[in-house]
Amino acid sequence: MARRCELTGKGVMTGNNVSHAHRKTRRRFMPNLCNVTLLSDGLGSGVRLRVSAHALRSVEHVGGLDAFLMKAHDAQLSDRALKVKRALQKKAQAAA
Numbered sequence: 001m002a003r004r005c006e007l008t009g010k011g012v013m014t015g016n017n018v019s020h021a022h023r024k025t026r027r028r029f030m031p032n033l034c035n036v037t038l039l040s041d042g043l044g045s046g047v048r049l050r051v052s053a054h055a056l057r058s059v060e061h062v063g064g065l066d067a068f069l070m071k072a073h074d075a076q077l078s079d080r081a082l083k084v085k086r087a088l089q090k091k092a093q094a095a096a
Contacts, residue, residue, distance in 0.1 A: 003030060003031060003033065004031070004078070005031060005033065005050070005051050005052040005054075005055050006049045006050055006051055006077070006078035006080060006081050007049065007051050007052075007055040007058075007059070007068065007069075007072065007076075007077065007078075007081055008051070008052060008054065008055045008058070008076060009075075009076035009077075010031045010052050010054065010055070011031060012028050012029065012030055012031065013028070013029040014026060014027070014028055014029070015027055015028075015029060031052045032052055032053040032054070033050050033051065033052055034050070034051060034052070034053060034056065035048070035049075035050050036048070036049060036050075036051060036056065037049075038051075038059065038065040039064075039065065040064075040065050040066055040084065040088070041064060041065075041066055042066045042088045042091050042092070043084070043087060043088065043091065047065065047080075047084050049078075049080065049081065065084075066088055069081065069084060069085040069088060070085070070088065072085070
């Protein structure tokens with residue numbers, strides 16, 4: 001399983017450990033990923049996703065999973081998140 005957020009696309013970054021003697025060795029900065037179930041009001045069910053803690057705060061700030069997915073670009077979403085977004089769009093078109 002890739003270490004990548006399914007909503008924002010945030011992934012592993014690389015950098016240096018720098019000692020007191022200023023020696024540099026390579027290291028990896030891992031994203032803070034959480035397995036969560038987010039409720040979708042439009043679909044009326046929960047969606048299990050692996051998202052970063054930053055994405056959880058963003059989802060709450062925007063007003064829920066449905067609003068976040070409608071604003072998000074398709075390129076940064078995972079396959080599962082894209083499937084949920086398309087289902088929401090179909091439901092919205094059927095209601096209109």
